[in-house]
Amino acid sequence: MTAPHLIRSVVNRINTLLLIRSIWFPKLVKIVWIVTLTIAIGVPVYVYALIANPYNLFGAMPTLREIENPHNDFSSELISVDGVSLGRFIRYNRSPVTFSDLSPDLVNTLLVSEDHRFHSHSGMDFAAYFRVIKGMITFSAQGGGSTLTQQTAKNLFRTREEELSGKLSKLAEPLEILISKTKEWIIAARLEENFTKEELIALYLNTVPFNNNAYGIKVAAETYFQKSPAELNIQESALLVGMLQGTTIYNPVAYPERAKRKRNEVIQKLYRLGYIASQVETDSLKALPLQLNFNIQNHNEGLAPYFRAALQNELLPWCKERGYDLFESGLKIYTTIDSRLQQYAEEAMREHMALLQKNFEADWGDRNPWVDDNGYEIENFLEKKIHQTEAYKVLKLTYGNNVDSINLKLHEKKSMRVFSWRGQRDTLFSTWDSLQYYYKFLHAGLLAVDPSTGGIKAWVGGINHTYFKYDHVRQATRQPGSTFKPFVYGAAIENGFSPCQLYYDIAPAIPVNGRIYQARNANGTFGDGKQYTIRQALARSLNSVSIQVIKEIRPENVASFAKRVGITTPLDPVYSLALGTSDVSLYDMVAAYSTFANLGFYIKPYYITRIEDQNGNVIENFFPVPKQVLNESTAYTMIHMLKGGVEEEGGSSRALSEMVKSENEVGGKTGTTDNGSDGWYMGVTHNLVAGVWVGGDERSIHFPHWGEGSGGKAALPIWDKFMQKVYANAKAGFTQGAFKRPVEFNINFDCDKYTKIDSLLTIQ
CATH class of the missing domain: 1.20.5 (Single alpha-helices involved in coiled-coils or other helix-helix interfaces)
Incomplete structure (x- = not known):
């Protein structure tokens, strides 16, 4: 060109x-x-x-006040008197922390992994947004763009949930995402204005789920490592932070290898961004196993599940009256329970009940333990019981009167996990098999109280809360047998009797409803004809003498005395009341025995000292209310009477271990019902009163031989094991010692002067 x-x-x-x-x-x-x-x-x-939000086009937005005071659904926590968490009332298992509760490793791992420009942005990270847009254009994953503040906004105010969606959100998913994202941006900006960066970090970690019923970092640290958030190290922090990118797929319990890979990715990123100094340290951390100390928290696990269940029923109306949600208000409920004593009580019960159940099954062999008064198996026992089950009621609704179809389903085998003293086991059981299996178990309850304050220190309502929900401390009432006799003798002491009062061991003939009634002693006889003081009679648990005494002082006076010292259930004012024929609860029995140890002051056992809101403000304090119902002399004399079980020849408490009796004043009383279906032991020391009940859930279920189910063999060993464990730990504060003695007490317990029968023995 x-x-x-x-x-x-x-x-x-x-x-x-x-x-x-x-x-x-x-x-x-x-x-x-x-x-x-x-x-x-x-x-x-x-x-x-x-x-x-005109015409609800966009859906609701939180108000400025709500953003300034964000509400998180924190579970309420039970705390023992020694500062240990007993568990939580959970809808979502979550408990709040502050920034000072977080380890530096955790904070830095979170920021490096999730939002390393956190301290330089104001809630929105525009560099991250451009990275996301680039990824969308190039069809390559570039990571998320949400800041920690935005994620906090989403978690706190649930911006993605349907109830917050407006009419426009329902038109198309992209529009719904845009609106939700915009809400999160606005809320994030306002959160940044109202909170420090440290507060936002804590707020975020309080809102995130970690699978396995763990919401928030505190519960997650406890669930996976049995640690507080302040104790988490780099590798533990990396595991939990890695879970935030997918709590299900990176669940370390279900998918340990996958969780470990994600943990190691986080650790490598910590090195790449300078938080870990060297590749050598990085590699050593990545080589470590997960080292989980996993313990899922739910209503059935942990310490004192029966106590927690009983307390929940009481707290729900309390919260409702005051405008709190027990499951979401983050209350701190401080209790009188001592975690150490609670642990000892649960251990003592497990140790003895496993052995007792083994003996029970061996004694019955292939026979069923539900028998009538003559020892014959009760016909149609299971048929009647199965009609009370939910499974039967559902089948009845489905099949109506088609008995064959109902029975076929009731006997249909299916996989199920069942309780055993050797641990849970998987088996093939029908509904019928399951019912028969579980009715053969013996059950138990234990309650321990500090008599001077009324504070409950240990509450064990049964052998396993997962499988047996019924509480045998307060919910159940059973015949107390001879553990009721101290109320007979207490009424007698109050009416001028002396512990040295002499009676013949001869069962009186008493006319009852036109018939002659004579009470046999535990050995099956009507007495040996010898003389015994009433202290010796109580120690030996002689029915013959207690019947003579109640006839002398009248049954209605005994019932009145028992009511005064703490029994709240109905009591029949009849002669057999002396043998413990009216039902009582273990809760009431421990309260009543505590009245003796507390020099005549009755204190209704209590278990809450105070309740605080999630910010530590005290909502309510709780105080025991002592009421003097006996004079000090009567109460102290009854302690002397109860000590006879340990000190008198033939006393029913002499089987207690030397460790418990050594350098210690101990009072105790065994109790057994006529057919041996209830075994009791009530033990009293100067600073701890505890009671134990053992038996079948049905009164027809008991050992084939009376003695094996007696209080001395079924219940006393649990009390003894419990007290040995208590005394082995001096730091628990419950040591051996002497009972409080009245300041002015002139009664002489020397019985040598009682050389002849008292006139009170003349009973016609």
Whole structure:
């Protein structure tokens, strides 16, 4: 091409460009202005409309006050008197922490992994947004763009849930996402204005779920490592932070290898961004196993599950009256329970009941333990019981009167996990098999109280709360047998009797409803004809003498005395009341025996000292209310009477271990019902009163031989094991010692002067 042609070509191109510019540039400028004005005006209008939510187009937004005081659904926590968490009342198992409760390793791992520009942005990370947009354009994953503050906004105010969605959100999913994201941006900006960065970190970690019923970092640290958040190291922090990217797929219990890979990715990122100093340290951390100390928290696990269940029923109406949600208000409920004593009580029960159950099954062999008064198996026992089950009621609704179909389903085998003293086991059982299996178990309850304060220190309502929900401390009432006799003798002491009062061991003939009644002693005889003091009679648990005494002082006076010292259940004022034929609860029995140890002051056993809100403000304090119901002399004399079980020859408490009796004043009383279906032991020391009940859930279920189910063999060993464990730990504060003695007490317990039968023995 020649030079003139080249010049002409260039000129033509320039002219063309100038023409295009003259035509399109004004249009381009116009478009830019339109877009700019649209953004400048449209975005504020959109944001304002979203906040105002006209006609519910966008869905609700939290108010400024709600953002300034964000509410998180924290579970309420039970705390023992020695500062140990006993568990939580959970809808979502969550408990709050502050920034000072977090380890530096945890904080830095979170920020490096999830939002390393956290301290330099104000709730929105525009660099992250551009990275996400680039990833969308190039179809390559570039990571998420949400900041920790935005995620906190989403978790706190549930911006993605349907109840917060407006009419526009339902039109299309992209529109729903845009609206939700916008809400999160707005809330995040306001959170940044109202909270420090440290507060936001804690707020975020309080809101996130970690699977396995763990919500928030505190519960997660306890669930997976049995640690507090302040104790978490780098590798533990990396595991939990890694879970935030997928709590199900990175669940270390269900998928340990996958969780470990994610943990190691987080550790490598910590090295890459400078938090870990060297590759050698990084590699050593990545080589470590997960080292879980997993313990899922639920209503059935942990210390004192029966206590927690009983307390929940009481706290629900208390919370309702005061406008709190027990499951979401983050209350701190401080109790009188001592975690150490609670642990000892549960251990003592497990140790003895496992052995007792083994003996029970061996004694019955292939026979069923539900028998009538003559020792014959009760016909149709299981048929009657199965009709009371939910499984039967559902089948009845389904099949109506088609008995064959119902029975076929009741006997249909299916996989199930059942309780055993050797641990849970998987088996093939029908509903019928399951019922027969579980009715053969013996059950138990234990309650321990500090008599001077009324504070409950240990509450064990049964052998396993997962499988047996019925509480044998307060819910159940059973015949107390001879453990009721101290109330007979207490009423007698109050009416002028002395512990040295002499009676013949001869069962009196008493007319009852036109028939003659004579009470046999535990050995099956009507007495040996010898003389015994009433202290010796109580120690030996002689029915013959207690019947003579109640006839002398009248049954209604005994019932009144028992009511005064703490028994709240109905008592029949009849002669057999002396043998413990009216049902009582273990809770009441321990309270009544505590009245003796507390020099005549009755204190209703209590278990809450105070309740605080989630900010530590005390909502209510609880105090025991002592009431003097006996004079000090009567109460102390009854302690002397109860000590006879340990000190007198033939006493029913002499089987207690030397460790418990050594350098210690101990009073105790065994109790057994006629057929041996209830075994009791009530033990009294100067600073701890505890009672134990053992038996079948049905009164017809008991050992084939009376003695094996007696209080001395079924219940006393649990009390003894419990007290041995208590005394082995001096730091628990319950040591051996002497009972409180009245300041003015002139009664002489020397019985040598009682050489002849007292006139009170003349009973017709």
